[in-house]
Amino acid sequence: MIDPRALASDELRPGERLLWVGQSDAARLFGGRDAFLVPFSLLWGGFAISWEVGVLTSGAPWFFALFGSVFxxxxxxxxxxxxxxxxxxxxxxxxxxxxxxxxxxxxxSSRETDVRRMDRSITWTRGRTHCSVEWGGSGGGLFSGGGVQHVYANTGMDGLFGPRPMAFFDVADGTAMVQALDDAAGR
Structure with a gap:
């Protein structure tokens, strides 16, 4: 594990004051987007793997095995x-x-956003135990301004279809995070 405070302190600029430091909860691997992705992945993977097994056991040309291995x-x-x-x-x-x-x-590497700009679109999600915040396009979907990168945000596939969105996902200490963001925006 890393020390988030030490990692964040290394990124501070002259005169900048740290208000809050945190991490995603590594135990939270499933999110709302997985309701679609898990069944889809099982269908895709099941078909691709059965194709590959069929090709390898039937003695089909090597091209079919290579083609199927990608999928x-x-x-x-x-x-x-x-x-x-x-x-x-x-x-x-x-x-x-x-x-x-x-x-x-x-x-x-790092990604950042100016928290004092009020013209930025911000999406908050608060669950029973965790809180998430996304800056930029709405996290709602492909055609709602979020783009493909927001559809796959926090799934382990984000970054495949464009830059990863600026977002704090699955933060256990959501109250302190929200307070720090409010304090920063009010300055």
Whole structure:
């Protein structure tokens, strides 16, 4: 595990003050978007793997085996690989709110947004135990301004179809995060 406070402190700019630091809950691997993705991944993967087994056992030309292996690998990523990606991100990324911006960092790269701009579209999601916030397009869907990257946000497939959205997902300390964002926006 990482130390989110140390990781965020390394990203501070001169004169910037840290208001809140947190992480995604790495134990939360399933979200609302998985209600569609899990059945779809099982159908895709099941078909692709059965195709591949059929081709390999029937002695079909090598091209069919190669063609099917691409779809089988995609199916395996949809079924299990994306959860490994998602858990890795949740364990290695830190979220931070300063008096000027909100940012996500993993020590090698970061994404940020100006929290003082009120013209940005912000989507809040509060559950019984966790809170999420997305900046930019609405997280609602492909045609609602969010784009494909928002459809796959927080699934382990985000980043495949464009830049990953600026978002703090599955934060257990949602009350403190919201308070820090409110404090930063009011300055």
């Amino acid at each position: 089988a690998l995609i199916g395996l990523h949809l079924i299990v690989g994306r959860f490994f990606v998602k858990r890795h991100r949740k364990r290695t990324e830190a979220f931070a709110v300063t008096d000027k911006r909100a940012f996500i960092t993993n020590g090698r």
